[in-house]
Amino acid sequence: MIERLDDPAAARAWCAREREAGRTIGFVPTMGALHAGHLSLVERALAENDRACVSVFVNPLQFDEAQDFDHYPRDFGADVDLLDGVGCSMVFTGTLAGFFPDELDDDGALRPEFSVDPGAAALGLEGACRDGHFEGVATIVDRLFDVVGPTRAYFGQKDFQQSLVVGDLAARRGGPEVVVCPIAREPHGLARSSRNERLSAGDRERAAVIARALGAADDAWSAGERDAGALSRRMVDVLSREPRFALEYAELRDPRAWTGDAPTGALERAVALVAGRFGDVRLIDNRVLGEAP
Ligand code: AMP
Numbered sequence: 001m002i003e004r005l006d007d008p009a010a011a012r013a014w015c016a017r018e019r020e021a022g023r024t025i026g027f028v029p030t031m032g033a034l035h036a037g038h039l040s041l042v043e044r045a046l047a048e049n050d051r052a053c054v055s056v057f058v059n060p061l062q063f064d065e066a067q068d069f070d071h072y073p074r075d076f077g078a079d080v081d082l083l084d085g086v087g088c089s090m091v092f093t094g095t096l097a098g099f100f101p102d103e104l105d106d107d108g109a110l111r112p113e114f115s116v117d118p119g120a121a122a123l124g125l126e127g128a129c130r131d132g133h134f135e136g137v138a139t140i141v142d143r144l145f146d147v148v149g150p151t152r153a154y155f156g157q158k159d160f161q162q163s164l165v166v167g168d169l170a171a172r173r174g175g176p177e178v179v180v181c182p183i184a185r186e187p188h189g190l191a192r193s194s195r196n197e198r199l200s201a202g203d204r205e206r207a208a209v210i211a212r213a214l215g216a217a218d219d220a221w222s223a224g225e226r227d228a229g230a231l232s233r234r235m236v237d238v239l240s241r242e243p244r245f246a247l248e249y250a251e252l253r254d255p256r257a258w259t260g261d262a263p264t265g266a267l268e269r270a271v272a273l274v275a276g277r278f279g280d281v282r283l284i285d286n287r288v289l290g291e292a293p
Contacts, residue, residue, distance in 0.1 A: 003090040004080050008099050011092035012147045015053065018089075019149055023050035027150035027176070029141060032056040032093075033073035033194035034082050037184035041154040042088050044181055049151055051089040055144055060096060061110060062136030068282070073197050099143050116142045119172075121164035123260030125273055126284070129248055134165050141166050142173070150176045158183045158191050160271060160286040164258055183285070183293075185211065191285045203278040206242055210274050213238040213250060214287035217272040221289035226266040228252040231289070235272060248275040248282075255288060 005011045018025055026045025030038050034056075045052040056079050063069035076093060083091050097104060103114040115135050118127070122134035145153065153176045155163045163180045170178045184192045186204075189211030196204060213235040220234045228251075235250035251262045255271040273286040287293060 002080060002084040002088055005090065005092040006094070008092065008094040008147050011053075011055075011090070011094075014090055014092075015148045015150075018051050024151040025049055025148060026052045027144070027148045027153045028052065028054045029144050029153070029155075030054060030056055030079075031058045031072065031194065032076060032079050033197065034079045035184070035192045035194065035196075037156055037158060037192040039082065039086050040184050041156060041181050042083065042086055044179065045152070045154050046087055048179070052087070053090045053092070053148055053150070054083055054088055055148070056091060056093045057099070057140070059136060059140045061115075061139055062133050064130045064133055067280070071198065071280075073194055099140065099147075110139065115139050116169070118165045119168040120260075121161060121168055121258050123258070124262075125249060125251065125253075126161045126275070128260070129275060134162070137162055138165060138169050142169060145170070145173065145176060152177045152179050154179050154181055156181055156183065157286070157288075158193070159284070160255075160273060161258075164255075189215075191283075193283065195281050195283065198281045199278055203244060203281070206244055207278055207283060209239060209242040209245060210276070210283060210285045213274060214272050214285060217252075218287055218289050218293075221270065226268075226270075228263045228265065228267050228270070231267075231270065231272065232262070235274060239274070239276070244278055246277045248277070250274045 026049030028041045028045055042052050058072050080091055103111055105111050116138040118134035118138040127134050155166055157180050167178045188208040190207045216234045216238045217231045231252050232250055239247050252270045252272055254269050270289040271286055275284045
């Protein structure tokens, strides 16, 4: 039976007891509305550690749009049942005040001096499109690492830039080990996301265009194309054929040498990254070119 805790202080005590007993903890931070992508991270955490522990917290610090935060799907009871089903050891949630008991001002907002610097991987793309997003991510992940004290922490490649930000954060803190897991997809290719639930049935089908665009970039890479601009244009060509998709970016980066601006000229290594919207639902996806998806 899974342990369900509603307060970060109780989670801290549970994790401390496990560590004192000499058990390793694999930790998966989430915002809930769990799907097969999240569960693949939990299964990996269970396979590589004595205990797997999950947090479910829709972190207000990382939302730049109030309506996205308000509409974010929440069903903690269903999440607990899913986690119990895969053998997860403990799940916890909390409130902003529960996570930051001494760091909020009188209006309940985090005082700016407690915001954690997300580092250079936060430059560009998601960092440029979503003001303050990665500060919010780094601040909550830093606190979650304090609460859990995990041996390893599991993140999805789905949020590629986030995985770089948390990798840098863990390196600065001296741990935990960050494990980045493959993207789980729906049968027609759309990357699984809690936000997919908010798409109409038609848009959910149409959204497979994002995976097709990434596939087109990968095909071009396999055929020898290395020019960042040309690879980006391949994606834009595919995406522009879907009129309901409002493109925010379709760009390349060197995954091992992140830059805020899009690189120009030939790339040695490349990750293709796409963001855009169907209606008011924002989707992101990516693919490391030349690797099995
Ligand atoms: P979220 O609840 O969206 O904050 O996601 C929690 C963790 O699950 C993050 O590390 C995500 O990158 C990861 N994740 C979300 N969607 C997927 C997916 N389709 N495949 C693999 N990991 C995912």
